[in-house]
Amino acid sequence: MRHWLFKSEPSVWGWSDQVAKGDAGEEWNGVRNYQARNFMREMAVGDRGFFYHSQKEKAVVGTVEVIAEAHPDSTTDDPRWECVDIKALEVARGPVTLEMIKADPRLSEMVLVRNSRLSVQPVTAEEWRIVCEMAGVSG
C-alpha cells in the first residue's frame, strides 16, 4: 500500500465536506497540474492518504482512503484531467500543523515541506507512521 497527501483549501472543499460524503466518498476533482494528476494515476484502491487544509489552517486534519482508481474528471471535458475517488477514514485527534511537521527533523524531506505548492503528493511509509502518531490516528 502506498501513502499520499491530498491538499485542499477548506473554503473550497474541507474535511467536513469529505466526512459528509461518508463511505460513498467523492471525486478529488479540479486538479489541473500534471504532477498531481500523475500521482493520482499511480494510486490503487485501498491506498491511504492525509487530508491537509492549506491556507489559514495549514494542518493535516484526517486520513482518507482511495476508493476508485483514476478516471476522467467530471468537472471538465478536457480528457487530460483525471482524478481518483476518496472517502474520509479517521479524523485527527489533534491536527498536525505545518509548523509541527517543519519542527520535526524526521519530516524535513516531506514534499509538503520541500514543494509546498503540489496539491497531491506521495508520502513515505515512515512519514506516514510518524504523522499518524502525531495525529493520534491508527493509520
Added chain:
DNA sequence: GCCAACGTTGGC
C-alpha cells in the same frame, strides 16, 4: 496583502 516559487503559455 505580499511575494517567492513554480507551472504554463506562446512568440520566436
Added chain:
DNA sequence: GCCAACGTTGGC
C-alpha cells in the same frame, strides 16, 4: 526547443 511573460498557489 528556448525562454520571457504571465498566472496561480500558498506560506508568511
